[in-house]
Amino acid sequence: MKNMTEAGIRPVDSYNFISCEAGDVENIGFSKIDAFNFVQRERKVLIESGDAASLLKLLQKKQVEDNMFSYDIRTDKLNRLTSFFCMDERSKVDYDCFGDVFIFDTTYRLNKYNRACAPFIVVNHHWQNIFIGGAFIAEEAIENFCWLFDTFLKLAGAKQPISIFTDQDQVMVVALQRVFTSSRHRLCQ
Known part of the structure; x- marks a missing residue:
């Protein structure tokens, strides 16, 4: 599911594909909401680490420009x-x-x-x-x-x-x- 989302496939489409491949929704072991929540958590981690890296880069740049x-x-x-x-x-x-x-x-x-x-x-x-x-x-x-x-x-x-x-x-x-x-x-x- 994570790889599909990274490829740009919407979580609902990923879920539908996986349930089709598994034969039925009951064979998957998680719901659409579980899939959506998983994708949101993964995105938040990526955003946070990206934002943290951007913040550190900004602080370092500011320190180079102003030695005080x-x-x-x-x-x-x-x-x-x-x-x-x-x-x-x-x-x-x-x-x-x-x-x-x-x-x-x-x-x-x-x-x-x-x-x-x-x-x-x-x-x-x-x-x-x-x-x-x-x-x-x-x-x-x-x-x-x-x-x-x-x-x-x-x-x-x-x-x-x-x-x-x-x-x-x-x-x-x-x-x-x-x-x-x-x-x-x-x-x-």
Whole structure:
């Protein structure tokens, strides 16, 4: 079935062909819906790996163009991209100037790969919000937040903020306390 789909044959036509060859639908062992779901899962894996490769290529290109651009990625046991963080030169300068306090919030919608958007925001001397770095993380777990906060510190020159404003996510609070040891955590409602 997979080979037929790769050849451009629609899943329903593949299913009909296989059932004809087997003599009857009962002889196949799976339904049309099973076949469709299988093909969709296979396509999603291909798209994800293709999108991940495209993202890595873009990040690498950006780093060649701007030697101050930094990024880090996190992969799972199967070497699939699970999370990434990036920060450019201007963001590093803005954080150095205005990074005494930053706002971190992951309450934004999940993207199509179920990754939470995690922006880091500071406020400048004109009371304007400035985006200084961003990530997409696989799931809101302590180890993921610890990785993200450690990566942020590494790429931002190890400067700990004085205060951090977040929502009431308990998992995030634990990670903040582990990584930002000299910062105060404040809840933003």
